[in-house]
Amino acid sequence: MxxxxxxxxxxxxxxxxxxxxxxxxxxxxxxxxxxxxxSPKRTSGNQRVFTKRDKARLKLIxxxxxxxxxxxxxxxxxEMYDLAGETEQIKLTLRYGEKKLKEIEEKIKELEMLREDLxxxxxxxxxxxxxxxxxx
Amino acid sequence: MxxxxxxxxxxxxxxxxxxxxxxxxxxxxxxxxxxxxxSPKRTSGNQRVFTKRDKARLKLIxxxxxxxxxxxxxxxxxEMYDLAGETEQIKLTLRYGEKKLKEIEEKIKELEMLREDLxxxxxxxxxxxxxxxxxx
DNA sequence: AATGACATTAACGTAAACGTAAAATTTAAG
DNA sequence: CTTAAATTTTACGTTTACGTTAATGTCATT
Numbered sequence: 001m002x003x004x005x006x007x008x009x010x011x012x013x014x015x016x017x018x019x020x021x022x023x024x025x026x027x028x029x030x031x032x033x034x035x036x037x038x039s040p041k042r043t044s045g046n047q048r049v050f051t052k053r054d055k056a057r058l059k060l061i062x063x064x065x066x067x068x069x070x071x072x073x074x075x076x077x078x079e080m081y082d083l084a085g086e087t088e089q090i091k092l093t094l095r096y097g098e099k100k101l102k103e104i105e106e107k108i109k110e111l112e113m114l115r116e117d118l119x120x121x122x123x124x125x126x127x128x129x130x131x132x133x134x135x136x
Numbered sequence: 137m138x139x140x141x142x143x144x145x146x147x148x149x150x151x152x153x154x155x156x157x158x159x160x161x162x163x164x165x166x167x168x169x170x171x172x173x174x175s176p177k178r179t180s181g182n183q184r185v186f187t188k189r190d191k192a193r194l195k196l197i198x199x200x201x202x203x204x205x206x207x208x209x210x211x212x213x214x215e216m217y218d219l220a221g222e223t224e225q226i227k228l229t230l231r232y233g234e235k236k237l238k239e240i241e242e243k244i245k246e247l248e249m250l251r252e253d254l255x256x257x258x259x260x261x262x263x264x265x266x267x268x269x270x271x272x
Numbered sequence: 273a274a275t276g277a278c279a280t281t282a283a284c285g286t287a288a289a290c291g292t293a294a295a296a297t298t299t300a301a302g
Numbered sequence: 303c304t305t306a307a308a309t310t311t312t313a314c315g316t317t318t319a320c321g322t323t324a325a326t327g328t329c330a331t332t
Contacts, residue, residue: 043299183328207319
């Protein structure tokens with residue numbers, strides 16, 4: 001009797017697999033490695049091998065990008081994931097994290113303001129439409 | 137008897153006044169005009185004169201930037217402010233506005249997810265700290 | 273009219289974030 | 303083993319969003 005029904009979850013990915021999945025170029029992925037955002041292992045033949053962890057990290061990078069963070073900012077944030085274990089380091093990281101949290105909450109607030117602006121414009125437009133339709 | 141106590145509100149601004157107020161360079165402002173984001177009037181001597189409206193617009197541009205929109209995206213959004221008056225145009229603009237609204241709400245959601253991530257990391261770090269401090 | 277502060281256009285420079293092409297390897301398939 | 307598809311590094315190119323002179327012009331004061 002088969003003990004594990006869990007099908008052999010693919011543990012690793014090639015560069016083009018990730019590129020396809022996230023709809024980015026392989027160049028982009030290599031570039032992220034170049035600037036230290038990713039550090040995939042290599043095969044005996046020197047080809048990149050990405051683990052689940054690498055993939056999760058890439059996802060985080062792309063999310064950061066969508067939100068307007070620069071790659072260097074993203075790098076700083078990502079470094080919170082890889083900690084030595086020194087308590088001092090951890091404390092510093094915590095402080096840094098609080099700062100980033102505030103920035104993010106700031107950003108959320110600003111987006112909400114922008115949303116309000118757009119909603120106001122929408123109202124304006126709807127009224128204008130009514131006027132124009134009314135006097136047709 | 138003086139009828140109006142309202143002090144002569146300054147209606148216009150020079151390029152450097154705006155630059156100082158928003159903490160950007162004059163070059164940046166000229167660049168925004170160059171790509172059609174601003175269209176200030178000119179003095180007889182050809183110097184730029186910015187109205188309240190121009191100023192409000194600049195503010196919107198800068199807000200968009202802080203949120204990671206590209207200048208061309210911002211340009212699209214800004215065009216919602218200047219409408220012909222044609223009902224068809226207005227309808228199109230409304231549709232476009234709905235789209236932008238959804239994008240913004242998407243962005244807000246993603247930021248909230250990012251915030252959750254960071255909060256989780258913080259928890260992790262706090263636990264780790266406790267362990268380390270405990271076994272000192 | 274001359275001085276100094278601020279303004280103008282023109283044009284070249286730059287950093288970030290990739291795109292793209294070339295030449296050489298590696299891997300998978302037959 | 304051979305071939306095609308995928309990957310590698312190298313290196314120059316491109317776009318966006320301005321920075322940075324340079325050469326002149328304008329404006330308010332003296």
